[in-house]
Amino acid sequence: MGLRIFGNMQVSASGLRGMRARMNVIAENIANVETTRTPDGGPYRRKEVVLSQAEPTSPVPIPRVDRTSFNELLRTHGDHMSMVALEADRTLPEGSRLEINEAEDAQPFKLIHDPAHPDADEQGYVLMPNIDLVHEFVDMIAAQRAYEANVSAIQGAKDMFMKALEI
Numbered sequence: 155m156g157l158r159i160f161g162n163m164q165v166s167a168s169g170l171r172g173m174r175a176r177m178n179v180i181a182e183n184i185a186n187v188e189t190t191r192t193p194d195g196g197p198y199r200r201k202e203v204v205l206s207q208a209e210p211t212s213p214v215p216i217p218r219v220d221r222t223s224f225n226e227l228l229r230t231h232g233d234h235m236s237m238v239a240l241e242a243d244r245t246l247p248e249g250s251r252l253e254i255n256e257a258e259d260a261q262p263f264k265l266i267h268d269p270a271h272p273d274a275d276e277q278g279y280v281l282m283p284n285i286d287l288v289h290e291f292v293d294m295i296a297a298q299r300a301y302e303a304n305v306s307a308i309q310g311a312k313d314m315f316m317k318a319l320e321i
Contacts, residue, residue, distance in 0.1 A: 163311050168252045169304040175254045176203040176297040180290050187285045190273040198283040200259040208253045259284055 179201050189198035261284040269278030 160311075163308050166304040166307040166311070170301060170308075172203070172205045172252045172254055173297045173301040173304065175256075176205075177294060177301070179203050179256060180294045180297065183283075183285050184287065184290050186283060187287060189283055190271070190280055197263050197281045198285075199263075200261065200283060200285045201256050202259055204255045204257050206253045206255070 183200050186198040192198050263284050264282040265279050266282055267278055268274055268280050271280045274280045
């Protein structure tokens with residue numbers, strides 16, 4: 155099995171992907187705070203990101219190859235292959251793979267009285283999206299801070315690798 159010196163960076167990269175997905179969904183929610191009619195009918199329903207640990211995969215042993223075999227691999231699999239990939243374990247450390255899923259919030263829609271609104275019912279009430287802007291802004295700040303923490307962890311690991319090369 156290959157040496158997992160980049161495992162901590164892979165864990166942080168998974169965190170970056172998760173927080174990016176979370177920020178994208180929050181931005182979509184904020185953009186649709188006034189959307190009362192969607193293609194599915196009815197108002198926009200708030201979405202949220204659900205992050206969970208993916209099932210661990212078993213390591214894939216990668217044999218050492220000579221230059222001729224490596225060139226053959228490049229021809230058959232493309233330029234994204236590298237000698238590092240051939241020497242390393244292709245699986246992420248246990249616990250670092252994230253499954254990123256979107257789910258709709260089950261909270262009820264808001265009901266406001268606005269008889270002039272084109273989507274108002276006979277009594278003048280309009281169903282509005284179940285989005286609270288304050289909640290979305292707090293979630294955005296939390297996602298941003300988590301993203302920054304993962305960037306700092308990657309930078310710290312990079313700095314350690316650079317110091318190790320100086321030894």
